[in-house]
Amino acid sequence: IVNEPKKYIGDYGVDSVRAAYENRGKWYYYLVKEGLDQGLPLEFVRDAMREAGKFQYETRFKGMTEIDECAGEFMTYGVEKVNEGEIVEKDENHLKIDLGYCPLVKAWQGLTDDEEYMSRICDCCMDMDRAMAEGLGWTMDLEHTIAAGDGNVIRGDIGVALILQV
Secondary structure, three states: OOOOOOOOOOOHHHHHHHHHHHHHHHHHHHHHHHHHHOOOOOHHHHHHHHHHHHHHHHHHHOOOOOHHHHHHHHOOHHHHHHOOEEEEEEOOOEEEEEEOOOHHHHHHHOOOOOHHHHHHHHHHHOHHHHHHHHHOOOEEEEOOOOOOOOOOOEOOOEOEEEEEEO
């Protein structure tokens, strides 16, 4: 898995938020692991992340009808700087965002070398964004993910492509 930051290295603000996101990644990893160890199916994670996505929709995106509005709200400091996010395509019906780095995956890499497991829990995480998009009546597809080892697939250095479509 290729997952190293390429931008904003040494920027105190970005480094601080990346460290906080890595810590959140460790919490998520251990919550998922404990649930699985207790006999819960992985679907419990998807359910929880979908609920989190519904909350995001209700508190941040509800009422938005235009891609530009959604893009403006979605492209937070965290997405743009911490995840090295970039809008690479946008029209009135779709938005494609590439992310070049994931602090959650970085945290997981320090806890396991099971790349298949990281890919599965990453996909569960993305159910939050899928549910947020569904609230808008849109769809969200993942072309590639860092956790699946796609770090060098898109334009040579981008690891995640989120595509929102109306």
